[in-house]
Amino acid sequence: MARGVSSQDPSILAMALIGYEREKEKIDSKIAEIRAMLGGTKAAARSDQKGSAAPARKKRVLSEAARKRISTAQKKRWAEHKRSKGETGS
Secondary structure, eight states, X not given: OOXXXXXXXXXXXXXXXXXXXXXXXXXXXXXXHHHHHTTOOHHHHHHHTTTTSOOOOOOOOOOHHHHHHHHHHHHHHHHHHHHHHHHHOO
16 A cells, blocks of 8 residues: 555545534533633633634834833833832831
């Protein structure tokens, strides 16, 4: 028999795949039920529902000017905090 050539019918493999996927769904639902009985967290329940969850949000990118404004504002807040702390007594 030649390499890479399968003697199995593709339709049989497709049916087997469908059967295994259904079994996996049943197992996943049983796992979720057991976790609920054990008082599992909401995060654990959400992780089981990967298909129904919203896709992850894309990472937002700040411009150089925005980072500079944030940095300046934070430095100003820290300076104010240090000044007020120094005035009340060290």
